[in-house]
Amino acid sequence: GEDVEQSLFLSVREGDSSVINCTYTDSSSTYLYWYKQEPGAGLQLLTYIFSNMDMKQDQRLTVLLNKKDKHLSLRIADTQTGDSAIYFCAESISGNQFYFGTGTSLTVIP
Amino acid sequence: DAGVTQSPTHLIKTRGQQVTLRCSPKSGHDTVSWYQQALGQGPQFIFQYYEEEERQRGNFPDRFSGHQFPNYSSELNVNALLLGDSALYLCASSFSGPGELFFGEGSRLTVL
Numbered sequence: 001g002e003d004v005e006q007s008l009f010l011s012v013r014e015g016d017s018s019v020i021n022c023t024y025t026d027s028s029s030t031y032l033y034w035y036k037q038e039p040g041a042g043l044q045l046l047t048y049i050f051s052n053m054d055m056k057q058d059q060r061l062t063v064l065l066n067k068k069d070k071h072l073s074l075r076i077a078d079t080q081t082g083d084s085a086i087y088f089c090a091e092s093i094s095g096n097q098f099y100f101g102t103g104t105s106l107t108v109i110p
Numbered sequence: 111d112a113g114v115t116q117s118p119t120h121l122i123k124t125r126g127q128q129v130t131l132r133c134s135p136k137s138g139h140d141t142v143s144w145y146q147q148a149l150g151q152g153p154q155f156i157f158q159y160y161e162e163e164e165r166q167r168g169n170f171p172d173r174f175s176g177h178q179f180p181n182y183s184s185e186l187n188v189n190a191l192l193l194g195d196s197a198l199y200l201c202a203s204s205f206s207g208p209g210e211l212f213f214g215e216g217s218r219l220t221v222l
Contacts, residue, residue, distance in 0.1 A: 004152070042213040043200065045213075096143075098153075098155060102150075
């Protein structure tokens with residue numbers, strides 16, 4: 001099966017930038033995704049990037065993709081306390097099956 | 111525009127029982143996928159339904175079965191429940207083909 005790996009925890013101060021990293025194994029991934037999950041809730045789609053792109057920016061979010069190293073990152077600018085949550089990266093080859101990482105718990109310190 | 115809705119939100123069962131979870135996809139979506147999320151883990155793919163057929167299946171036993179109805183809503187059935195089936199069950203919908211996958215809030219199943 002495909003392995004998607006993330007670091008478990010990240011702590012940042014309010015107003016700083018957060019960078020959450022992810023590595024994946026399947027080079028034939030078509031799309032790569034970032035989801036946010038708040039306690040007791042489902043997953044909220046934040047953004048996604050097609051595998052032929054290197055970067056995608058959406059307001060405070062910047063996604064960088066390094067296909068050679070199979071590395072994906074999510075940068076959150078001006079991190080706020082409301083950004084505290086678990087962030088999952090996911091890969092999909094055909095759009096049918098998504099493979100998720102174990103999630104990175106982001107804590108924003110006021 | 112309603113998003114993905116799931117019911118029930120919480121339920122408690124005992125070992126050996128059977129459970130049915132329900133999902134209505136986001137308006138305009140025709141594909142429904144089910145995921146199991148154990149505590150502290152990422153979601154694991156169970157299966158996907160399209161045109162009322164199971165299109166793809168993850169590594170889950172036959173105790174897990176599903177159905178999709180003509181209105182695209184879906185059910186997940188789990189028979190002979192085990193303690194290890196305790197998890198958050200997430201339904202996700204999409205329009206056929208790669209792209210965005212939208213999740214519901216989940217059904218939290220506790221097996222005692």
